Amino acid sequence: MSLHAESPGRAPTAAVIGLGSMGFGMAQSMKRDGLEVVGYDITPAAAERFAAEGGRAAATLREAVHDADVVVSVVVNAAQTEAVLFGADGVAAAMKPGAVFVSSATMDPAIARRLSEQVEALGLHYLDAPISGGAARAAKGELTIMGSGSPQAFAAARPALDAMAAKVYELGDAAGTGAAFKMINQLLAGVHIAAACEAITFAAKQGLDLEKVYEVITASAGNSWMFENRVPHVLAGDYTPLSAIEIFVKDLGIVQDMARSERYPVPLVAAALQMYLAASGAGMGRDDDSSLARLYAQLSGAKLPGQNKEPDKA
Incomplete structure (x- = not known):
């Protein structure tokens, strides 16, 4: 889908946290679909690669999410997701009100529910959105996303979801079901x-x-x-x-x-x-x-x- 047909004004801005084999492809798919994309990775070489491919790289987590409508976290596990949100440079304190945090890590459903409660208490949205499909499908924007969260979270994340995935399953209105x-x-x-x-x-x-x-x-x-x-x-x-x-x-x-x-x-x-x-x-x-x-x-x-x-x- 093209965002420009739906959004005659400012294109949505997405921040991608984690530019490994999956996150890089997901960021590229969103950029290709018309989103403004900022990328961050703990490894400088990964961020430099994204910048070389035409993306915008941020030096810190908080810089990456400052103006983002959607923050897509593509890290390995629950511990890393929690660090991204609430660590020393955590994004939860820097995201703008009404923005959505899209968590792609595979984790215990109970942890997804807890993180959702903490994020939503700050006036933000949380979408539990684990992914399947591998790096090749990520690069093509053809992932499968197993999502759960509030209707508001889905609505806020929709431009990013449509750019990244061939199939987005809406599996419930509470985090943890997708996990x-x-x-x-x-x-x-x-x-x-x-x-x-x-x-x-x-x-x-x-x-x-x-x-x-x-x-x-x-x-x-x-x-x-x-x-x-x-x-x-x-x-x-x-x-x-x-x-x-x-x-x-x-x-x-x-x-x-x-x-x-x-x-x-x-x-x-x-x-x-x-x-x-x-x-x-x-x-x-x-x-x-x-x-x-x-x-x-x-x-x-x-x-x-x-x-x-x-x-x-x-």
């Missing part, structure tokens, strides 16, 4: 990656042609989106991090904590989490999550493509 939906997604994603890595390494142990295994499985009932997306990393022997092992150490840990509080059994999550923990403990925590295949290979003696190739840390 809960995201945790269901992460439960499945984490288990499916583990299953895909287990399967392709088992195929290697059997001496099968892995390229042919990929071709057959992706045309068969055993296929999954994660098998189709992650196994090519294994076939290429390239574990450059697109989504790191540590993400699922965190996310499946949250799922397990949520389930324990509800006295709900999650045995598949528990098994998958142990594999991510083992991979992290083996030094692969910052590598791509398809590195679970490397762990299975180490445990079994299976031979995978490019086994001696180190992941690109650049």
